[in-house]
Amino acid sequence: GESVGLHLPTLSVQEGDNSIINCAYSNSASDYFIWYKQESGKGPQFIIDIRSNMDKRQGQRVTVLLNKTVKHLSLQIAATQPGDSAVYFCAENNRGSQGNLIFGKGTKLSVKP
Amino acid sequence: GAVVSQHPSWVICKSGTSVKIECRSLDFQATTMFWYRQFPKQSLMLMATSNEGSKATYEQGVEKDKFLINHASLTLSTLTVTSAHPEDSSFYICSADRTYEQYFGPGTRLTVT
Numbered sequence A: 001g002e003s004v005g006l007h008l009p010t011l012s013v014q015e016g017d018n019s020i021i022n023c024a025y026s027n028s029a030s031d032y033f034i035w036y037k038q039e040s041g042k043g044p045q046f047i048i049d050i051r052s053n054m055d056k057r058q059g060q061r062v063t064v065l066l067n068k069t070v071k072h073l074s075l076q077i078a079a080t081q082p083g084d085s086a087v088y089f090c091a092e093n094n095r096g097s098q099g100n101l102i103f104g105k106g107t108k109l110s111v112k113p
Numbered sequence B: 001g002a003v004v005s006q007h008p009s010w011v012i013c014k015s016g017t018s019v020k021i022e023c024r025s026l027d028f029q030a031t032t033m034f035w036y037r038q039f040p041k042q043s044l045m046l047m048a049t050s051n052e053g054s055k056a057t058y059e060q061g062v063e064k065d066k067f068l069i070n071h072a073s074l075t076l077s078t079l080t081v082t083s084a085h086p087e088d089s090s091f092y093i094c095s096a097d098r099t100y101e102q103y104f105g106p107g108t109r110l111t112v113t
Helices: none
Strands: A010-014 A019-024 A032-038 A045-051 A056-058 A062-067 A072-077 A086-093 A101-103 A107-112 B004-007 B010-013 B019-025 B032-038 B045-051 B067-073 B076-081 B090-098 B101-104 B108-112
Touching (some): A019 A107, A032 A062, A045 B101, B019 B090, B019 B108, B032 B067, B032 B076
Antiparallel strands (some): A056 A062
16 A cells, blocks of 8 residues: 655654564555665665565564464564664565565654663 | 665755666666655655666656656666656665565655755
8 A cells, every 4th residue: 555644653662672563564465574674864774574474583683473364564673772763664565466565654763772 | 795776875956957866786686676766754655667678667656757767787777857846856765676575775865956
């Protein structure tokens, strides 16, 4: 779906706490999902991905959970650090088609020291 | 590996002039590159898919005669904003596809005065 809006949802957490960022995706045919981190004035940076045949994947300090029943994706960041402050986007992709990424609205994460 | 660059990183131009933005994959070849536009506090919106050696595929609502895309080699795609107007001011981001994964450039900030 389209991602249009003038205000990004914001999540404010204390340094050291865990963060959970949520995303609802639109296409039930999407079979590949990615989380990106975007710092101000920069391009998106890959964080972690997950395929539709999985419901959980872990990386370094990050975990992605996929619930295909309700078309929901979440990103968990453990022991959040000030350097994690950025806007986080989920993106969905249908590899069977052209494979274009569709980006979600984004969530701004602010980490208080 | 998988580094994508953009040039320029920012540009200011006068209304009515044209601006060319370059996207290069530095250490891999990309038959497909993507161009996105991002307005402040909004998500990335796909403008067009650039295929090496063939015409670009534009998303609905994107004027192909205004946003000219040339993908002349496996490492370079260019986006030319013709007759730019203040409403074209935005952050333009490209990505390059390598084995169905997209690697993003750092973005180009365009300001039209």
